[in-house]
Amino acid sequence: xxxxxxxxxxxxxxxxxxxxxxxxxxxxSETGIIQIDADGSIATSLDRxxxxxxxxxxxxxxxxxxxxxxxxxxxxxxxxxVTAAMPLVTPDGRYxxxxxxxxxxxxxxxxxxxxxxxILVELVERQIRACLMDPGNPWAELWREFMTGNYRVESLRxxxxxxxxxxxxxxxxxxxxxxxxxxxxxxxxxxxxxxxFLDALPGSQxxxxxxxxxxxxxxxxxxxxxxxLRRRYGLTRDEAGALLDRPQDAAGVAAAAPGLVIETDRT
Numbered sequence: 001x002x003x004x005x006x007x008x009x010x011x012x013x014x015x016x017x018x019x020x021x022x023x024x025x026x027x028x029s030e031t032g033i034i035q036i037d038a039d040g041s042i043a044t045s046l047d048r049x050x051x052x053x054x055x056x057x058x059x060x061x062x063x064x065x066x067x068x069x070x071x072x073x074x075x076x077x078x079x080x081x082v083t084a085a086m087p088l089v090t091p092d093g094r095y096x097x098x099x100x101x102x103x104x105x106x107x108x109x110x111x112x113x114x115x116x117x118x119i120l121v122e123l124v125e126r127q128i129r130a131c132l133m134d135p136g137n138p139w140a141e142l143w144r145e146f147m148t149g150n151y152r153v154e155s156l157r158x159x160x161x162x163x164x165x166x167x168x169x170x171x172x173x174x175x176x177x178x179x180x181x182x183x184x185x186x187x188x189x190x191x192x193x194x195x196x197f198l199d200a201l202p203g204s205q206x207x208x209x210x211x212x213x214x215x216x217x218x219x220x221x222x223x224x225x226x227x228x229l230r231r232r233y234g235l236t237r238d239e240a241g242a243l244l245d246r247p248q249d250a251a252g253v254a255a256a257a258p259g260l261v262i263e264t265d266r267t
Contacts, residue, residue, distance in 0.1 A: 056076070
């Protein structure tokens with residue numbers, strides 16, 4: 001499990017909720033929302049416009065020695081779509097009501113053209129991009145801190161007209177350098193991304209994970225230099241001891257070095 005990958009995805013979901021035409025219908029890693037048949041036709045089982053956020057593969061190449069904490073290059077996908085039969089909602093998640101009939105307004109009633117469905121999809125993509133780049137959105141700010149470096153952005157189109165039901169969809173793929181995981185038990189600096197993420201959880205829609213995240217991160221005030229080297233870079237006892245020039249006892253345990261600690265300020 002990569003805590004950085006999970007945190008980045010959670011931040012993206014929170015950043016988008018209530019800020020696009022899909023309202024609060026932002027899904028987290030739901031599988032099968034969009035199905036592609038053998039003939040290439042696509043379909044969805046959802047009855048409302050949606051955004052689905054999930055992470056694809058991550059690659060960390062040329063790591064330092066035995067480093068398992070490096071974030072590598074992560075691709076995060078934003079899948080979204082609308083069919084001609086879906087009810088329309090406001091950005092705050094309320095259904096649009098027809099003023100003449102007092103019924104929930106659906107796209108099917110107006111019989112939108114393919115061009116109109118495409119416009120809705122394009123607008124949602126624009127809103128996703130704007131939301132993730134919004135300096136006034138604290139969850140988007142955290143998302144950008146986890147998704148670092150130069151971005152590679154792809155926008156993939158999907159559409160079909162199967163069984164008379166028109167469906168338009170897109171997948172926005174953002175590839176970035178993922179912030180490295182914090183080694184277990186490492187100090188969490190007050191100015192770090194991890195501290196800001198943990199501080200944002202209470203009172204949020206995902207506050208229930210705060211205890212689990214804090215437990216897995218650890219968060220000691222400081223750590224012994226030998227332990228820090230071994231935990232961070234996967235060094236053996238002999239390798240770390242040689243680097244610090246610390247004698248070992250008969251059992252091969254490096255002697256303690258009073259006052260020698262590593263203070264970390266990892267983001």
